[in-house]
Amino acid sequence: MDRKEFLKICGFSCLGVFGLSGMMQSCGTTHYASTNVQGNRLIVSKKEFEIIKNDTIRYRNHVVSKIEGINYPIIIYKNLNDTYSAFLLRCSHQGAELTVNGDVLTCSAHGSEFGKNGEVIQGPAEQQLTAFKVQTDAQNIYIQLS
Ligand code: FES
Known part of the structure; x- marks a missing residue:
């Protein structure tokens, strides 16, 4: 193997490693x-929602909760003015579980997309997501499951 070939192989390997680590970081955001x-x-x-790093607090804009006995996870969004909203991660089209991509919830079954208010961004789904009633106090968020 000559020097040029070696550098070419190493370059592609490095790109693969950096690309993979970048993907893993983006997957790790939920x-x-x-x-x-x-x-x-649900409490x-x-x-x-807090991310504490170097004595600085930042806030996630959403968290997900998996609950025993409920077939789909629930996403809880932190909105402005310390308000929160919660949605079942079940596609309103034919019931597939949604994938969280930040403020967009995606259905891999047929491509529907939903916004952080549960609204349909892209069909074939036509109905918004199931929303839960949410209350808060100083410490907790209370999500009424039924
Ligand atoms: S089940 Fe989600 S788009 Fe069809």
Whole structure:
């Protein structure tokens, strides 16, 4: 193997490693929150939205919760003025589980997309996502499951 061939192979290998690590970082952006169910309420600590790094607090704009007994995860968005909204990650078209891509929720079955308010951005789905009633206090978010 000559020098030029070696550099070419190393270059592609490095690109592959950097590309893979970049993909893994973007896949790692969804935070699965530790939650608690009491009666019909899902309780999420507001601290689940905090990212503490070097004594600085930043906030996630969403977390996801998987709950035993419910077939689909729930996404909780942090909105302006410390308000929150919560949606079932179930496509309103034919019920496939949605993938979270930041503020866009994507269905891999037939390509529907939903916004962070549960609205349809792209069909074939026509109905918005199932939304939950949300209440808060200073520490927690309370999501009414039924
Ligand atoms: S089930 Fe989601 S687009 Fe069809």
